[in-house]
Amino acid sequence: MSNVKSAIVLLSGGLDSATVLAIAQAQGFKIAAMSFCYGQRHKYELKKAVDLVSLNKILRHVIVDLDLRQFGGSALTSDVAVPVDRTLEQMAHGIPLTYVPARNTVFLSYALAFAETIDCKDIFIGVNALDYAGYPDCRPEYIAAFETMANLATKAAVESSGNPIRIHTPVISMTKEQIIRKGLELGVDFANTSSCYNASEDGACGRCDACILRIQGFKTVGVKDPVPYRSNEE
Amino acid sequence: MSNVKSAIVLLSGGLDSATVLAIAQAQGFKIAAMSFCYGQRHKYELKKAVDLVSLNKILRHVIVDLDLRQFGGSALTSDVAVPVDRTLEQMAHGIPLTYVPARNTVFLSYALAFAETIDCKDIFIGVNALDYAGYPDCRPEYIAAFETMANLATKAAVESSGNPIRIHTPVISMTKEQIIRKGLELGVDFANTSSCYNASEDGACGRCDACILRIQGFKTVGVKDPVPYRSNEE
Numbered sequence: 297m298s299n300v301k302s303a304i305v306l307l308s309g310g311l312d313s314a315t316v317l318a319i320a321q322a323q324g325f326k327i328a329a330m331s332f333c334y335g336q337r338h339k340y341e342l343k344k345a346v347d348l349v350s351l352n353k354i355l356r357h358v359i360v361d362l363d364l365r366q367f368g369g370s371a372l373t374s375d376v377a378v379p380v381d382r383t384l385e386q387m388a389h390g391i392p393l394t395y396v397p398a399r400n401t402v403f404l405s406y407a408l409a410f411a412e413t414i415d416c417k418d419i420f421i422g423v424n425a426l427d428y429a430g431y432p433d434c435r436p437e438y439i440a441a442f443e444t445m446a447n448l449a450t451k452a453a454v455e456s457s458g459n460p461i462r463i464h465t466p467v468i469s470m471t472k473e474q475i476i477r478k479g480l481e482l483g484v485d486f487a488n489t490s491s492c493y494n495a496s497e498d499g500a501c502g503r504c505d506a507c508i509l510r511i512q513g514f515k516t517v518g519v520k521d522p523v524p525y526r527s528n529e530e
Numbered sequence: 531m532s533n534v535k536s537a538i539v540l541l542s543g544g545l546d547s548a549t550v551l552a553i554a555q556a557q558g559f560k561i562a563a564m565s566f567c568y569g570q571r572h573k574y575e576l577k578k579a580v581d582l583v584s585l586n587k588i589l590r591h592v593i594v595d596l597d598l599r600q601f602g603g604s605a606l607t608s609d610v611a612v613p614v615d616r617t618l619e620q621m622a623h624g625i626p627l628t629y630v631p632a633r634n635t636v637f638l639s640y641a642l643a644f645a646e647t648i649d650c651k652d653i654f655i656g657v658n659a660l661d662y663a664g665y666p667d668c669r670p671e672y673i674a675a676f677e678t679m680a681n682l683a684t685k686a687a688v689e690s691s692g693n694p695i696r697i698h699t700p701v702i703s704m705t706k707e708q709i710i711r712k713g714l715e716l717g718v719d720f721a722n723t724s725s726c727y728n729a730s731e732d733g734a735c736g737r738c739d740a741c742i743l744r745i746q747g748f749k750t751v752g753v754k755d756p757v758p759y760r761s762n763e764e
Binding site: 360361362363364396397398399400401402404405406408410412413423431435437438441442444445448449450451452453454478530 | 539594596630634636638642646647665675676680683687688736
């Protein structure tokens with residue numbers, strides 16, 4: 297058996313998952329990346345996931361096509377408008393419209409299937425419980441429950457002794473500022489990331505929740521965000 | 531609020547899920563059915579799922595397209611041959627080649643997403659811990675862990691008080707004989723089901739694990755299986 301273990305990193309192309317990728321690499325894992333084309337309106341992020349893969353040593357990149365739009369129910373996958381210009385306080389209350397039903401559960405389930413077929417026990421996901429306080433599937437207790445379930449779900453888990461499946465969430469309790477600092481420390485070029493819910497080739501909107509959190513984060517760190525913003529909307 | 535609750539039934543088109551559908555209906559639920567086109571070689575079962583839907587009062591039928599073949603690792607989704615002519619004793623030991631990595635976890639995750647968008651809290655799945663002793667994701671402890679996770683995963687679960695998501699597994703501890711008896715009692719026409727891993731328009735193979743268990747079940751009940759078997763292979 298090789299001394300170098302492999303890990304799956306769920307790579308959206310956003311700032312958080314780019315940092316998580318760098319953290320997993322710094323921990324010595326060989327990386328298989330997994331991204332999802334799930335009917336998100338901000339498909340632009342997938343281009344950035346592909347850029348990140350091409351710039352890093354990645355064993356394999358699987359982009360899963362799945363259609364969560366069949367169920368609707370979210371501003372990220374339906375025609376409902378993404379809310380803009382919300383204050384941090386507004387974001388902190390309630391579950392936002394951009395919540396996608398069971399999204400992380402679906403994503404982690406695919407990662408679990410992928411992990412089993414490549415004999416991998418470590419899955420990294422860039423969930424964050426602070427910025428996305430309103431998303432139930434970004435909380436530590438949810439992740440712990442998924443991990444428990446995963447260790448009962450698969451042949452690999454059942455047959456392994458003392459080597460359980462682990463769901464790693466290295467940025468779950470970090471502020472955006474801390475995530476950016478950690479990424480910069482590990483050499484992440486944030487120009488190859490996209491956070492905006494309305495992103496396009498022209499840049500980010502600067503007004504959705506994701507942009508507001510990102511802009512605020514870079515401001516606090518005192519570093520210029522290398523991603524362009526569409527000035528006409530600001 | 532309506533007094534009649536809705537439930538999602540995972541409907542493969544097999545004997546077990548057809549019986550589960552009848553059980554859910556007998557319990558008074560309005561049914562939304564969900565089937566999966568997941569690269570299974572026995573896609574014929576989906577035709578039977580459609581037949582079952584057309585013969586029953588179903589609110590909505592979602593057939594999800596997903597490609598578990600991207601990961602391989604199973605005789606049901608790859609070019610590995612399905613094992614035939616195994617004895618019940620051989621089936622009872624180890625995890626069979628027909629096990630699909632994390633399949634039920636992926637299926638239940640989709641059901642969870644669907645449930646949330648139609649405001650439904652009850653999900654029925656026809657897993658069976660006896661016939662499929664080798665499948666980790668057919669065991670009660672797995673289902674219980676999934677249910678716990680589900681109740682932490684979604685907006686619907688988080689916002690509901692005293693009305694948790696329930697994963698119903700009414701046939702989990704039944705023998706094939708008991709499932710067939712229950713189905714017949716509830717008026718299930720088993721001609722509209724398909725269990726064979728090698729099924730085609732010409733009939734079932736009669737030799738794969740699923741056929742052997744089904745044939746044995748009908749024999750014990752003492753009723754003729756209405757499904758045709760391809761005689762040239764018997």
